[in-house]
Amino acid sequence: MKKIVLVLFSLFNIFLFSQTLGSKLEKKTLALGEVGTFRVTISNLQGKEVSSAPKNELLPFHFEEIKDSTTAQPDYYERIIEFAVFEEGNFKIPALDFRIGGKMYNTIPYEVEVVNTAQKGDPLNDIMKNKEVNLQITDYWQMYKWYILAALVVLALIFIIYQIIKYGKKRKNSPQLMTNQTLKDLELLKKKKYMENGDYRSFYVELIDIARNFMTKQYDIPADVLLTDDLIEVMKLNNTISPENEKIVEEIFLRGDLVKFAKTFPDQTMMSADFEDMKGFVKRSSKDLEAEELRTGV
Structure with a gap:
């Protein structure tokens, strides 16, 4: 008799203190795209924590979850999922895992049949006319x-x-920057000591190259491609270079041509004077450009 009482008491405790996991699929046959409802409930929780798959990830791939809501109370848990399937066929909802207070429980599996209710030749009508x-x-x-x-x-x-x-x-391309750069080029030429060594040909070749490059960029004159006579004529027609500077350029360029063809042999004093005159011309070029701006009103 005592054994029967103990068995009954144990069964009573199991039913009294155990959790009840239930699930329900409202419709097992759905039209294509029709919304179905799947519900999971757990009662007699006694404050235990419930965990399951994250929101919108509980049902398998083919089930498009539309709404996934959860209600959790100390003694009751409910999760309702509204879904739709957009392919015809039979689709399974497997046994789903729910952990209650550290212990794993499973729902029962279901099978959903999805059918296409539209018939061939059925007219398609808008629900309402388009509104402007x-x-x-x-x-x-x-x-x-x-x-x-x-x-x-x-x-x-x-x-x-x-x-x-x-x-x-x-x-x-600013005038001052070009002036400074040309003065540096002249100082580099001086350091080569062509004047001291009597190498007048190399001296005049490089001096005139520096001058041509300077005039091309500073005065916008194609001095780098014009012959000496043509350059002198363009200078006089251009009127940008002052008469003083024109005279210096003309004399040095003509002397450079004579040196190039070995028709004259300048000494160190002459080379030094031409170097200083060219240096002065470069420094005064900014005044030429200022005068040109005033003349043209630019």
Whole structure:
């Protein structure tokens, strides 16, 4: 008799303190795209924690979860999933894992049949006619404002890049910068000691090359390609270079041609004078350009 009482007492405790896991599939046959409902309930939780697959990841691949809501109370748990299937056929919902207070439980498996209820030749009718909506300027702004702002940003960047390049080129070709660079080139020529060594031919060849390059960039005269006689004529027609500077350039260039063809043999004093005159011409070039700007009103 005592054994019977103990067995009954044990069974009573199991039913009294155990959790009840239940699941329900409202419809086992669904139309293509029709919304179905799958429900899982757990009662008699006694405050135990329930864990399962994350939201929208409980059902298998073919089940498109539309809504996944969970209700959790100290003694009751409910998870309701609304879903749809967009392919015809039979699809299985396997036994799903639910962990209750550290112990694993499983729902029973289900099978869902999805059928296409549309018949061939059925007319397709709109539920309601299309409605025309009059859009205001503010509506268009809300629709396209990000595209407009992006376009303005791109245009601003293009303008900034253009100004930077333009400023960089201007700085690179500025008269003062060209003057300083040419003076450095002249100092490098002096350090080669052509004058001290009597190498007048090398001295005049490099001196005139430096002068031609300087005039080409500083005065925008094609001095690097013109013959000496043509260059002198262009200088006089151009009127950018002052008469004083024209005279220096003309004398040094003509002397350079004579040296080149061995028709004259200048000494160190002459070479030194021509070097200083060319250096003075380079330094005074900025005054020529200032006078030209005043004359043309640029």
